[in-house]
Amino acid sequence: MFKLTARIDIVHVPYRGAAPAVNDLLGQQVQMTFLDLPVLLPQVKAGALKPIAVGSAERSATAPDVPTTAEAGFADLRIENxxxxxxxxxxxxxxxxxxxxxxxxxxxxxxxxxxxxxxxxxxxxxxxxxxxxxxxxxxxxxxxxxxxxxxxxxx
Structure with a gap:
């Protein structure tokens, strides 16, 4: 959905769960991911990951400085788990x-x-x-x- 909305060329990498995806993101085997905020918050708070946007209609109370995808320029992109x-x-x-x-x-x-x-x-x-x-x-x-x-x- 992000690829289609943003009209960018990215490759989907399937994972068997969030933990391997986060490990590969931290190890720079992949450049970005969409995951649940609770999974990413510890790494964000530690400064290991930089949040770009949340896929919800409103900003998250636990990450109020992170813009929504709409605020980031993608009004039609809503990806919420x-x-x-x-x-x-x-x-x-x-x-x-x-x-x-x-x-x-x-x-x-x-x-x-x-x-x-x-x-x-x-x-x-x-x-x-x-x-x-x-x-x-x-x-x-x-x-x-x-x-x-x-x-x-x-x-």
Missing amino acids: WYGMVAPKGTPKEIVAALHGLATKAMADPTVKEKLAAQGATLIGDEPEHFRQFIADETAKWAKVIKDAGVETAK
Whole structure:
């Protein structure tokens, strides 16, 4: 998505996790990476890595001096990592509601909020229907990127 938006020639290097990518970045085997802020913050704070931009709509509270991709000149570039709770299709609505209630309660806990905020995470806690639509929108967005980039998918 960055390559297409910025119209630059870069090579995607696939990794089996963030740790090997960070190691190669620190060892200068690669020149840049997009990773979760919590993974990179320790190296940024140590001065080993220089943050260029965050892919979120707003600046991160844990890295307020780092501009967003929009502020860096790429208004249409939004790359945010997200995590969510899902259940198998057909899970009874009362179980989904109970799980949602427990997750919402946990995310409202000040200790949980503080711990995750310190790592650069932003808690949202949306309703199941909104989250379902968010997943559909993300799927469509990345399917378009895959198509536009000419990525060959496994058959």
